[in-house]
Amino acid sequence: MNITVCGTGYVGLVAAVVFAAKGHKVVGLDIDEAKIAMLKAGKSPLFEPGLEKLMGESAENLRFTVDYRDAYADADMVFVAVPTPEKADGSAELSYVMAACDQIAESRSEGCPVVIKSTVPPGTNARIQEYFDEMADGCANRSFEVVSNPEFLSQGTALRDMLYPSRIIVGVQSEKAASLMRELYRPFDAPVMVMDLCSAELVKYASNDFLALKISYINEIANLCDVVGADIENVAAGMGADPRIGEKFLRAGIGYGGSCFPKDTKALHWLSTCHGHEIKTIKATIEVNTAQKTLLVAKAEDRHGSLAGKRIAVLGLTFKPNTDDLRDAPSLDVVGMLRDKGAVSVLFDPCGMPAFERRYPAQPGVVEYAESARAALAGADMAFILTEWEEFSSIEPEEYAALMGAAEVYDGRNVYEPAAFGGSGVRYISIGRPVVE
Ligand code: UDX
Numbered sequence: 001m002n003i004t005v006c007g008t009g010y011v012g013l014v015a016a017v018v019f020a021a022k023g024h025k026v027v028g029l030d031i032d033e034a035k036i037a038m039l040k041a042g043k044s045p046l047f048e049p050g051l052e053k054l055m056g057e058s059a060e061n062l063r064f065t066v067d068y069r070d071a072y073a074d075a076d077m078v079f080v081a082v083p084t085p086e087k088a089d090g091s092a093e094l095s096y097v098m099a100a101c102d103q104i105a106e107s108r109s110e111g112c113p114v115v116i117k118s119t120v121p122p123g124t125n126a127r128i129q130e131y132f133d134e135m136a137d138g139c140a141n142r143s144f145e146v147v148s149n150p151e152f153l154s155q156g157t158a159l160r161d162m163l164y165p166s167r168i169i170v171g172v173q174s175e176k177a178a179s180l181m182r183e184l185y186r187p188f189d190a191p192v193m194v195m196d197l198c199s200a201e202l203v204k205y206a207s208n209d210f211l212a213l214k215i216s217y218i219n220e221i222a223n224l225c226d227v228v229g230a231d232i233e234n235v236a237a238g239m240g241a242d243p244r245i246g247e248k249f250l251r252a253g254i255g256y257g258g259s260c261f262p263k264d265t266k267a268l269h270w271l272s273t274c275h276g277h278e279i280k281t282i283k284a285t286i287e288v289n290t291a292q293k294t295l296l297v298a299k300a301e302d303r304h305g306s307l308a309g310k311r312i313a314v315l316g317l318t319f320k321p322n323t324d325d326l327r328d329a330p331s332l333d334v335v336g337m338l339r340d341k342g343a344v345s346v347l348f349d350p351c352g353m354p355a356f357e358r359r360y361p362a363q364p365g366v367v368e369y370a371e372s373a374r375a376a377l378a379g380a381d382m383a384f385i386l387t388e389w390e391e392f393s394s395i396e397p398e399e400y401a402a403l404m405g406a407a408e409v410y411d412g413r414n415v416y417e418p419a420a421f422g423g424s425g426v427r428y429i430s431i432g433r434p435v436v437e
Helices: 010-023 033-040 050-056 068-073 095-105 124-136 158-163 177-184 197-228 232-240 261-274 282-292 294-302 329-338 353-359 375-378 390-394 397-404
Strands: 004-005 027-031 062-065 077-080 114-116 146-148 168-172 192-196 311-315 344-346 368-371 381-387 408-411 428-429
Touching: 004 068, 004 095, 004 168, 010 027, 010 050, 010 062, 010 282, 010 428, 027 068, 033 062, 033 077, 033 146, 050 353, 068 095, 068 146, 068 232, 068 294, 077 095, 077 124, 095 114, 095 124, 124 353, 146 197, 158 177, 158 329, 168 177, 168 197, 177 192, 197 232, 261 282, 294 381, 294 408, 311 329, 311 375, 329 344, 329 353, 344 353, 344 375, 397 408
Parallel strands: 004 027, 004 077, 027 062, 077 114, 114 146, 168 192, 311 344, 311 381, 344 368, 381 408, 408 428
Antiparallel strands: 146 168
16 A cells, blocks of 8 residues: 655654555655655664664665655555644644644545544544545545544554554544555554544543553552552562553652653543543542652652752653653653752763753753763762663662762662662662662
């Protein structure tokens, strides 16, 4: 098939590359000329393991353009994977999706299936269908059928997630569209679950928000562990062994970030409230996460009273490892709080520093950037671990002591076994586990 994918962000680019790898002729379209220039040169604008390699291997089936008329003219099927960012009130911004639909209709004399991969609130695809129908104005040739096909990939494992999904969710309005989507996904070894448009849209939000809820829940249990003297690793392992609960997404920490959970929880909260049916668990999930991001600063303040003048090595800025993405990363809040409290933050991240520096320019004595984790630790009063990059766990407890003197490590991602710090001279504080003095 000739497939055009509108939007070469995480979802769009990964989908384009994977469809090309499966033998389709794929055009990737974007308004960002710099990005398209990179893609034309065979370079991935995203830091995503394996993506550039598969792009190279599928090059003969893949081309990129900024010219939407050229991109849409011969497509048998169009995928829309443009952003739906959060608006000030928490609702989803749909103008990029609607602009893409306008351009699709404008570029073609005949209709084709339009598959919406962007995360859109329940009811949106039906509205897009009405919009296309109005534009077609009764002309059967120009009828576009809207299909919903939400994407569940995670950054850092995006290729594997798209190649080997747990399930493929497809929302349709006709058996013809259902067969087409079943055919497209036949080479993928995963169940294709066909349903109505609105249910498919809601599966995406309900799944992301449930995972976010699971994280906020375990974080609250971790905070209770701190109070009653239990160990969250034991509690989470015991809970996760029940297959009805499952062991995944029970890692306690300083809260979730990223491009989906913060945005999708707020969007569902907004939507449910608009319908007069507030989902209280989602509201609580958001509140718990907001508070959780401040936990390390609160723990350090509890011990020291004031953090003014303290030199704090901040290890990890991205919202999770193996990405350069800072969207809603807890580090943004933590560094802002440390600055406001008069502390000196010395930052290191293997990938996230250039983007972080645009938000927090270097300012000696306030926000400083180090060349390595160890350089950040040298002479610091405390270390805050905010992202569980693998390289951080190779720093031995004794090294903290040697680099920092009277060392205090606040581990916001439970990277270490607390016992490793026994007798090291380092005070080790983590999430929901006993402090090691
Ligand atoms: C998420 C969903 O997993 C994915 O299905 C959806 O399509 C997009 O949103 P992503 O944001 O890439 O993917 O990362 P994910 O690995 O889910 O982590 C999100 C955040 O939750 C990170 O900040 C991570 O540190 C945090 N997290 C995750 C926890 O704090 N504890 C956990 O147990 C799991």
